Ligand SMILES: Nc1ncnc2c1ncn2[C@@H]1O[C@H](COP(=O)(O)OP(=O)(O)OP(=O)(O)O)[C@@H](O)[C@H]1O
C-alpha cells in the first residue's frame with residue numbers, strides 16, 4: 001500500500017511538473033529560446049495568489065488574477081527583452097543568459113515585495129483530504145491532477161485544431177518562411193509566451209497551496225521539467241507531459257529505497273541513461289522544432 | 292511601373308555583392324532573371340523584399356520608395372517571395388498551410404488569389420489536402436511552396452527557381468498557368484531560373500547578372516537575337 005501511495009503522490013507531482021514542462025516546451029519549440037525565467041514566473045504567480053488570498057479575495061479569483069499577471073509578465077519579457085535581442089541578432093546563448101538575469105530579478109522581486117520566507121496559503125480547505133480506493137489525496141492534490149490533465153488536453157487540442165495553434169506550429173516548423181508569408185513570427189512569439197506563462201501560473205499556485213511557497217526553489221522544478229522535455233522528445237508536448245509523470249513517480253518511489261536527499265540524483269541518473277540509450281527522446285520527431 | 296530598382300547596392304555584412312543594379316518591371320510583366328551560380332540573383336531578390344538592407348540606391352513599388360520599409364510592410368504592399376528551398380511548413384498539412392497563409396494575407400477588398408484559386412492552379416494539392424507537407428515528395432512540396440507564395444493579393448512575385456524538382460511537362464504547364472495569371476490579374480514577376488528555355492517561353496523581359504553586375508537587360512525580342520550564354 002505504501003507503494004501505491006508513493007505512486008499516487010508521484011503522479012500528482014508529475015502532473016504539476018508536466019504542466020511546467022509542456023508550457024516550457026511550447027515556447028522553446030516555437031522560439032528556440034531557452035526561457036529559464038519561466039521558473040521565475042512560476043514563483044511570482046504563486047506569491048501573487050498568496051498575497052491576494054491574504055487580502056481576503058476568493059481563491060478562484062486570485063488564481064485567475066495570477067494567471068493573467070503571469071501572461072502579462074511573460075509578454076513583457078518577450079517584447080522588451082527577447083525581441084530586442086533578436087533584432088540585434090543575439091545568439092541563443094546570449095538569450096539564455098539574459099533569461100537567467102530575468103529569473104534572478106523575478107525571484108528578488110518576490111523576496112522584496114512579498115516575503116523572502118517560506119509561506120503557506122491561509123486557506124482552511126487546503127488541509128482537507130479524501131481517500132479514493134485506499135489512496136489518500138489532499139484537496140489541492142486533486143485540483144492539481146484535474147487542472148493539469150485538463151489544461152494539457154486543452155493545449156494539445158488548441159495546437160492541433162485552432163487557427164492560432166496552427167499558425168504557431170507553422171512558425172515553429174519554418175520561422176524563415178513564416179516571416180515571408182506574413183505570419184508575423186514576432187507577434188506569434190508574444191502569444192505563445194502569454195499562453196505558456198498563463199499555464200505555468202496554475203502549478204505555480206496549486207503546488208504552493210498543496211505544500212508551501214519558496215522564492216528560490218523553482219529552478220529545481222524547471223530542471224526536472226527540462227529533463228522530461230528532452231527525454232520526451234523536444235517538440236512533443238505529450239512526450240514532455242508523460243515523461244514528467246514517469247520521472248516524478250520514479251523519484252517518489254526512490255524514497256522507499258534511498259534517502260530522500262538522493263531523489264534528485266535519481267532523476268539525473270535516469271536522464272543520463274536516457275540520453276545514452278534513446279537520445280532522440282521517447283517520441284521520435286522528424287523536425288527538431290516542430291510542436 | 293510596378294517595381295523599380297535604381298542603383299541598388301546590397302550584400303552581406305560589410306561586403307557588397309550587388310553593384311548598382313537597376314531595372315524596372317511593368318504591371319503584368321514577367322522578367323526572366325538569369326546568371327551563373329553565385330552571380331547575385333538571390334541577393335537581388337532578398338534586397339527587394341527587405342531580407343537584406345539596401346546599402347545604397349532605391350527600390351520603388353508603384354512609384355513609392357520602399358527600401359526603408361520592413362519586410363512585413365513590403366508584404367502588405369503586395370511583394371511576395373518564393374524562397375530557394377524550404378518553402379513549406381513541414382509540420383502542417385497542405386490544407387492548414389494554405390488556410391493560415393491565406394488568412395494572414397487577407398485583403399479587405401477581396402484577395403486576388405484565394406485558396407480555391409491555388410487548388411485550381413495546382414490540382415495535385417487538392418488531392419493531397421490532408422498530407423503533412425514534410426511527408427510529400429520534393430516536387431509536391433515545391434508546388435505547395437509556389438501556391439503559398441501567391442496567396443492574397445500579390446502585385447509582384449519574386450520566384451526563386453520555381454521549377455526545381457518538377458517533372459518537365461509540369462514545368463511547362465505551371466509556367467503557362469503562371470503567365471496567364473500574371474496577365475489576367477496584372478501581377479508582375481521576377482523569374483529566377485536555370486531552365487532558360489522554359490523561362491524564355493513566358494518572359495517579357497530578360498536580365499542577366501554576372502558577379503553582381505547586370506550585364507544584359509532587354510526585351511525578349513532583343514534577348515532572342517543574341518547568345519545568352521556569352522553573358523554567363
Ligand atoms: N549568407 C551569405 N553570407 C555571405 N555571403 C553570401 C551569403 N549568401 C550568398 N553570399 C555570396 O553572395 C554572392 C551571390 O550569392 P547569391 O545567393 O545571390 O547567388 P545566386 O545568383 O542566387 O546563385 P545560385 O544560382 O547558386 O542560387 C555569392 O558570391 C555568395 O558567395
Ligand SMILES: [Mg+2]
Nearest residue numbers: 332333334375
Ligand atoms: Mg540563388
